[in-house]
Every structure is written in C-alpha cells, then in structure tokens.
Amino acid sequence: MSESAYLSELTTDELRAFLSKPPTVALLPVGSVEPHGPHLPLATDSILSETAADRATIALEEAGVHALVAPTVSYGVTDFAGGFSGALSIPAPVLTAFLKAIVDSLQKQGFSHVCLVNNHLEPAHDEAVRAAISGNIHASCACPLERRFARTLSDEFKKGECHAGRYKSSLVLAANQDAGSYQKLSSVSVSLSEGIRGGKKTFLEMGMTRAYAGAPSEASADEGDALYEKLVEMIVTVVQEGLARGGGPG
Numbered sequence: 133m134s135e136s137a138y139l140s141e142l143t144t145d146e147l148r149a150f151l152s153k154p155p156t157v158a159l160l161p162v163g164s165v166e167p168h169g170p171h172l173p174l175a176t177d178s179i180l181s182e183t184a185a186d187r188a189t190i191a192l193e194e195a196g197v198h199a200l201v202a203p204t205v206s207y208g209v210t211d212f213a214g215g216f217s218g219a220l221s222i223p224a225p226v227l228t229a230f231l232k233a234i235v236d237s238l239q240k241q242g243f244s245h246v247c248l249v250n251n252h253l254e255p256a257h258d259e260a261v262r263a264a265i266s267g268n269i270h271a272s273c274a275c276p277l278e279r280r281f282a283r284t285l286s287d288e289f290k291k292g293e294c295h296a297g298r299y300k301s302s303l304v305l306a307a308n309q310d311a312g313s314y315q316k317l318s319s320v321s322v323s324l325s326e327g328i329r330g331g332k333k334t335f336l337e338m339g340m341t342r343a344y345a346g347a348p349s350e351a352s353a354d355e356g357d358a359l360y361e362k363l364v365e366m367i368v369t370v371v372q373e374g375l376a377r378g379g380g381p382g
Contacts, residue, residue: 137189139200147241150198155244155375157192157199159185159367160234162261164208164252167216167335168296169344171312172304174218176296177252178206180363183307185249187360188367195368197375202238202246205231209257212324215336216343224260231264235271245374249367250275255328272374274367281366285359288346292325295335297346299359306356311348319347 136142139158142150150156163178173179185201192199208227213219235246250261250273258277265271276282282290289299301314322345327338335343 137186137199137201139202142200150200151242153198155197156242157197157371157375158202158238158243158246159188159199159371160202160231160238160246160248161185161204162208162231162248162250162252163204163206164210164254164257165206165218165220166208166210166213166252167218167343168300169317169342169348171314171317171344171348172296172301173309174220175206176300176304177208178204179307179309180251180300180303181249183303184251184360184363184367188249188364188371191364191368192371195372197371199371202234205234208252209254209260210252211256212254212334213343214334224256224263227257227260228263231261235265235268239270244270245371245378246271247367247371247374248273248275251363253277253324270374270378272370274363274370276363276366278366281362281369284362284365286355292323292327293321293346295324295340295346296344297348298350298355299346301348301351302353302356303359304356305351305353306360311351314348314351317344317348319349320345 161181163181165174168176182204189199207222209224210219210221238246301311304311322338332338
C-alpha cells in the first residue's frame, strides 16, 4: 500500500485496499484563482485548503480514521476580486453542481464520508460549497467562516483584515510556498467582514487598491504552523461529527 495521503497518487488496487478498512474519509480541498496582493500566488486559497487537508490526514489516522486528500477543486466564486488580473470566477450554480457530482462519485467509490475543506471565504462561494452537500448526511464542510472555529484563529482573522495579510501570508509561508516581498508591504486596515455588512461588493469598493488587507509584513512560518494546527482541529472535529451523524464509527 502506498503511504501517500493523496488519492490521485494511488493505483486502483491501492485505493481498493484503502477502502476495505473503514471508516474511510475523502478530504476535498476547495479554493479559488484569485488575486492575493502583490506577494501571494493566485492559488493561495487552494494551497491553504490542500495543506490543511494533508496535515489533517495524520491527525485523523491517530484518531482511527483513514483519510485521503482528493484532487483540489481550484476554481470558485471570486466576484469580490473583480477588477484585478487573475480573478477567475465561475457561477455559483456551476460550482455547486460540480462539487455535488464529485462528492457523489467519491461516495459511490465507497468512502464513508466526504469533507469539503474550504478556505476561500467569499460568502457566495461558501454558500455554493455548502449547497453541494445539502441533505447529504455522509458529507460535511470544514470552513473557518463557522463562528466556533473562527474564534480560535488570530486577531487579524477575527477582525476581518485577513485577505493576504498576516494570517494568509503566514499560512503560505508554513506551506513552504513563496510569499514574495511580503516584508516590504505596509498594513492596510480594511475589514472585509465590515465591508460586506456595509453593502460593499468588491475589494476596490472597500479600499483594497492592491487586493490585500491586513499586515503581511508581520507574517511568519511559525505562526502559520500554529494556525494550521487550528485548521486541522477544525477538520477533525467536522469529520468526526459527520461520521457520527452518518452512523459510521468516528
């Protein structure tokens, strides 16, 4: 049996052997192609989701749950980033239908549970992701927008100044990805959550002229590792709740 945590790296025989030892879980990372300032890659949200899912497979194994990371869904609803190069958005119904089809297929393969791991936090995107598993007791969504998990994260995240700032830049560094010249960027005090509540529809309307908010210069890989611990706890909690809800061992 391959020791890879990635479904795509297994052979058909290895996957069959894996599925023969329930409970088995597929962690499906969901991200976006979206501007994250002048320093972070367009794939930032996908990097965060995949890294968190990868690390969660270890914690789940320790809890007696066998988990694999399914291939990442890297496109999402990115309307707030409109006006910046690299904002590749798809309609919410398309995302919902696509994710639902993947979840259904994974479950037909024999996975006990499928957990969508989402770190692209645009409200319409989150709604589209959750709609894909509506009514499916064998599927769940792990996303830090959920209040019980949000309150465990950093002060910058809780203030909503977390688009490519200290929070996401730290997570990118901890994932061993390039964060450009993040040390040279000034802080941008714009709260996305307040802007959304105030009816703003784009980053530009909120005053994010370079597609980032927060303090990227304060980022560190150590802080990113600490944040991933919280994201892993989130995934493990959601998966175990889902297995219990679906009648499987957790």
